[in-house]
Amino acid sequence: MSLQTEFRNILEKIKRDQGTHTKIAVVGQPGAGKSSIINALIGHKVARTGQGTDITRKAVRYRYEFLEIVDLPGYGTTMFPLSEWKEKFKIHQYDIIFFVFSGKLTKDDCDLFASIADYNKSGHIRPLLLIRNHCSDLASHEEREAIRRDIYAKLPEGLVGELYFVDCRYQNGIDEVRNEILNEKYKDFWQPRIIKKFEEARDEFLRTRKSKAMDSLSTYAKLACANGVNPFFGADIAADVAIYFKMFAAIKEDFDIEDNELEGRYCAYPLARKLLELMTKEGVIILLKNFGGKQVIKSFGKYIPVFGQAAAAALGYAMAKDAGESYVKNCAALAEQIMNDEIANYKLYGDLRGSSKQPICIESYKLYQLKE
Ligand SMILES: Nc1nc2c(ncn2[C@@H]2O[C@H](COP(=O)(O)OP(=O)(O)OP(=O)(O)O)[C@@H](O)[C@H]2O)c(=O)[nH]1
Ligand SMILES: [Mg+2]
Numbered sequence: 001m002s003l004q005t006e007f008r009n010i011l012e013k014i015k016r017d018q019g020t021h022t023k024i025a026v027v028g029q030p031g032a033g034k035s036s037i038i039n040a041l042i043g044h045k046v047a048r049t050g051q052g053t054d055i056t057r058k059a060v061r062y063r064y065e066f067l068e069i070v071d072l073p074g075y076g077t078t079m080f081p082l083s084e085w086k087e088k089f090k091i092h093q094y095d096i097i098f099f100v101f102s103g104k105l106t107k108d109d110c111d112l113f114a115s116i117a118d119y120n121k122s123g124h125i126r127p128l129l130l131i132r133n134h135c136s137d138l139a140s141h142e143e144r145e146a147i148r149r150d151i152y153a154k155l156p157e158g159l160v161g162e163l164y165f166v167d168c169r170y171q172n173g174i175d176e177v178r179n180e181i182l183n184e185k186y187k188d189f190w191q192p193r194i195i196k197k198f199e200e201a202r203d204e205f206l207r208t209r210k211s212k213a214m215d216s217l218s219t220y221a222k223l224a225c226a227n228g229v230n231p232f233f234g235a236d237i238a239a240d241v242a243i244y245f246k247m248f249a250a251i252k253e254d255f256d257i258e259d260n261e262l263e264g265r266y267c268a269y270p271l272a273r274k275l276l277e278l279m280t281k282e283g284v285i286i287l288l289k290n291f292g293g294k295q296v297i298k299s300f301g302k303y304i305p306v307f308g309q310a311a312a313a314a315l316g317y318a319m320a321k322d323a324g325e326s327y328v329k330n331c332a333a334l335a336e337q338i339m340n341d342e343i344a345n346y347k348l349y350g351d352l353r354g355s356s357k358q359p360i361c362i363e364s365y366k367l368y369q370l371k372e
Pocket of ligand 1: 037
């Protein structure tokens with residue numbers, strides 16, 4: 001295991017908690033391309049698409065990372081007149097609304113806008129994204145501007161929505177919605193929920209690992225105590241170095257911190273360098289020197305009968321305990337810093353810490369179709 005694996009495991013656990021999901025409703029007229037947009041955003045054909053109306057006949061929920069994207073049937077059909085559709089699908093329960101359209105706006109669209117404006121009056125404002133699909137049909141800038149003017153004129157007062165042009169066939173504009181909008185613009189929406197849960201899990205991780213590390217420390221401090229009465233003059237420093245090495249390695253392992261992470265991915269952290277320094281003989285000798293007088297007393301004390309031996313043993317124990325405790329503290333502080341940074345840089349789409357422009361790779365994500 002590595003710290004990064006621990007981080008991912010914590011996230012995986014949180015993902016199973018539906019309470020952390022940000023719910024997105026994808027709404028619009030039949031055939032506007034709602035299901036196609038879900039497929040394009042997720043990067044995988046999960047939702048059924050097709051010509052004709054009522055291709056999607058019930059709310060289908062897809063979980064993607066911390067999002068729950070819900071594909072809804074189109075409204076204004078025989079099967080779903082708008083009033084029944086509103087009653088059945090209750091879009092005020094969602095956090096974000098994607099309104100997808102590809103042709104002329106109808107009276108139903110305007111009625112829906114009015115309902116959303118009404119829901120927002122309760123004070124819970126749901127971001128509204130106006131997504132014009134089939135944008136490759138729009139050759140000129142003027143055509144887009146006309147669409148912009150038309151839809152903004154139809155939004156009731158108080159209802160704000162940003163307009164995006166996408167095309168599912170050619171994937172135009174999808175990256176923008178996926179990366180800039182969901183990853184960045186709405187980060188404040190989904191991230192605080194995860195962070196809250198994450199902090200609890202992180203603290204629990206640190207608490208259990210610290211206590212495990214304190215057990216390792218105690219084992220090695222006892223060995224150092226025994227080495228305090230080592231009768232071979234000059235041998236105890238070498239033995240101490242070996243004991244300290246083992247103690248530090250055990251503590252690191254208790255925190256699932258791997259040397260290759262310290263040397264690679266997390267090398268920019270000053271604490272990572274500090275932990276690595278103590279994995280070298282030179283580093284441990286410097287540490288022992290820093291104990292100064294104590295080490296000297298320990299080396300000579302054992303030649304003073306009874307009291308000297310006891311004092312050397314006690315010193316050996318105290319020094320190892322001091323060094324171990326400070327190592328535990330540094331491991332915990334580094335793990336905490338790394339986890340905090342990982343969560344702050346976490347992106348829904350794209351690799352961890354990777355560029356938001358990276359193409360989506362479905363293999364690295366878990367995708368679930370939730371049961372009705
Ligand atoms: N040319 C073109 N065709 C598209 C685009 N987006 C979707 N389509 C096609 O339009 C048809 C309808 O798309 P869907 O995604 O099923 O539409 P929908 O809004 O989910 O439809 P319902 O579920 O019936 O409400 C499908 O045949 C898609 O392949 C696009 O951007 N360009
Ligand atoms: Mg559909």
